[in-house]
Amino acid sequence: MSEGGERARGNVAVIPEGARPIVDQITAAGVVVAWTLTTAEWFIVDALAKRSGPDMLAAAAVQAARRARNGVSHARYFLRTWQALPPAPAEGTVPAAPTGPGADVIPLDPTAPRKGRAAQAADWYAEIIAKEQ
Structure with missing residues (x-):
């Protein structure tokens, strides 16, 4: 069934409050997509968020x-990726x-005073x- 048919029957759900952090993080990262998922798809997203974390x-x-x-225009694109997550x-x-x-490599303390090679050799x-x- 096409998305238009789902919308005409009212099957498309608004973004649930529990999914809002996921949507906000993705949008804040510059990925802007349509979030017109069906109620069943939002249940899947909720289950995946509980399993893998938002x-x-x-x-x-x-x-x-x-x-x-080719870019991503709809959040439905992410469902397969999310289902494959551990x-x-x-x-x-x-x-x-x-x-x-x-x-x-052990990082050096940038605030510690360091001797040059000649000074280290003289000490040795x-x-x-x-x-x-």
Whole structure:
């Protein structure tokens, strides 16, 4: 059935209050789409938000919209992406350690005074000489 037929029968639901944070986050990210979903589709969105969390749904929608070659004009486009998302992590779950280039680098404290290489070398040589004596 076409969207026009659904609207004519009054099957299109307004944005439920529980979905408002998702819609607001997606719109604030610059992704502007039509939100004329049916009542059944809003129930699906609600269930997915409870499973994966509204932040995850919003982030996935923004990424999907940016990847879309022809742009996105309707929120229905996000339903498949959202259905493929994993459940939100359990409360208190610690994120995995980062991997990839630079993941094992310890950042330096930018406020700590640092000696130049020559000064470090002079200190090392002074320590060696002190140990030998």
